Amino acid sequence: MSEWKSTTLKEILFIIESGSRPKGGVRIGENNKGVPSYGGENISMNGEMLYDKVRTVPNEFALGMTKGILDDKDVLINKDGANTGKTAIYNRPVGEKISTINEHLFRLRCKNGTADQEFLFHYLNSELAKKQILLLITGSAQPGLNSKFTEFVKIELPPLPEQKKIAEILSGIDKLIENIKLKIKKLEKLKISLINNLIQKGIKNYIFKDSELGKIPNNWDIVDFKDIFSKNTYGPRFNASNYAQDGNVKTIRGTDILENFNINYEQVPLAKLDTEMISNHSLNHGDIVMITTAECGCSAVFNQQNIPYICSAYAIRLEPNKKVNSNFCIYFLQSEIAKRQIQKFVRKGTVSNLPGSDVMKIRIPLPKIEEQNQIVSSLKAIEELIKYSRNKLKVNLLLKNSLSQDLLSGHKRVNV
Structure with missing residues (x-):
């Protein structure tokens, strides 16, 4: 690890700044009007950017902002409130030409040639950084971080090519985790759809009758x-x-x-x-x-x-x-x-x-008990798929956490 450099967050950053909002606040985007204004509510507890229900500020306000205009791959950190320290990386959505942050987020940008943005995100989202940041949060009624927190967050920085390789590996696991979560959501939607269909129509029923609950099979x-x-x-x-x-x-x-x-x-x-x-x-x-x-x-x-x-x-x-x-x-x-x-x-x-x-x-x-049993078996099969996917998600989350600790601390090296 002799080529790794012990430094602080402050030493590798080119930009740390917050954004702002106009008087009267912001609004939930309506028909894509206005400029997106991201806040703490757009960062999940596990480090994902949440791009739905993004609030907006007027175009003229955004164009007048001198700080808080986002660039692709900016690292964002929640600077105050109950969830101070939440971190995510901003990947500019297709069609989003200009976007901003409000006063509750810090925007972090590394010096060119010093540190990789993806590496910085994974480091700040790891236990190695979270433990340090937690100790720097001040205030009880309204906990928060000020911009000087970067002076006290220590980081072991490998050469840039190794940073990029580490980020590539961890981002690959993140993508796998994201796909598993998406699959679980689809299976859960399928389950609800099947419930509403089978509970009222059953299995292979072709003759229906009217009832107070809608059309049901003739023999129900x-x-x-x-x-x-x-x-x-x-x-x-x-x-x-x-x-x-x-x-x-x-x-x-x-x-x-x-x-x-x-x-x-x-x-x-x-x-x-x-x-x-x-x-x-x-x-x-x-x-x-x-x-x-x-x-x-x-x-x-x-x-x-x-x-x-x-x-x-x-x-x-x-x-x-x-x-x-x-x-x-x-x-x-x-x-x-x-x-x-x-x-x-x-x-x-x-x-x-x-x-x-x-x-x-x-x-x-x-229906008769025999058809009830068939319906239950069909829905249990979907639940087993959901259970399998949830277990797979759990395994990959543990893998991500373990690898983050090893790769970001240098205990496990990667070939570049």
Whole structure:
């Protein structure tokens, strides 16, 4: 590493500056009017530029700015607020001739021949730099960085060709990560589309009839939840002091149900409760847990665990009968026809509430159990693809973090 140079951020920068906004602020771009004005909201927590919903400033204001006009590959860093230190690299979108930053961002530009912009971005987005920057943030009510922070951020700088090679490798992984994320989004959209289609049309049905929920297959019925669930019971109320690490039961809250309608069993808290109370409320395999306060209608199927589980007092336990596959019902609850019904029943207030008695009035298009099972299998297949892609994303994020540490510190060298 003898050819690497120990220096500071200040020594390699040609430009560090902020932008500005006109009095009265900026507006969300309307029909591409005005000049884009990027702010902290356009940088994600993991270092991506967010080019949708970019605010704009008037053309005449942008043309009068002496600072904060962006060049392609500028490195941007959030200089104040709760997310101070967020970093991204600006890649000028096609058709964007002029763009600016507001007063909440620093624009960083390296001296020619000293440092590579892509290398600088990857360094500032690594733990090596983040740990240093975190120590330089001042203020508690409104944390922030001033332009002098560059004097105290140390950087080990390899020769320019090696910088470019390191940046190329890390940017390649970023591109792979971006493609995986895009694939996950497409699969999630496909899943929602399939849910809305299969829940109302089924598999290989050709004759349809009119119903109050729209056209459904001729051999399907419209039934109430009370026809397919034998019971709906709220979880028990108990004092917060009953939560205990050595508890004998786990209590599912709204925050324990994930966006994908699954239960995060690991985070469900333990409580120490009377055995009779547990026995009266204990969930069985296949029961549905539905949240009835705040996140009204958010639901999941309970799968048997090695310790008893119950619903919280702000959720109900739905016990299915033999007419319904619980997973079919969960997919139904993700459909538009279910969401519209739930919204009609929700009592609006300081905190939204969905009465259990109204839950039993929800109407569902119901095929025979055999077709329900087929629909569930089709949708489970899509979920497996999403799960596989999420695991692949996790692996590549870990790889990126590991490689960043090794390459940017010089612990692992690259051939140029």
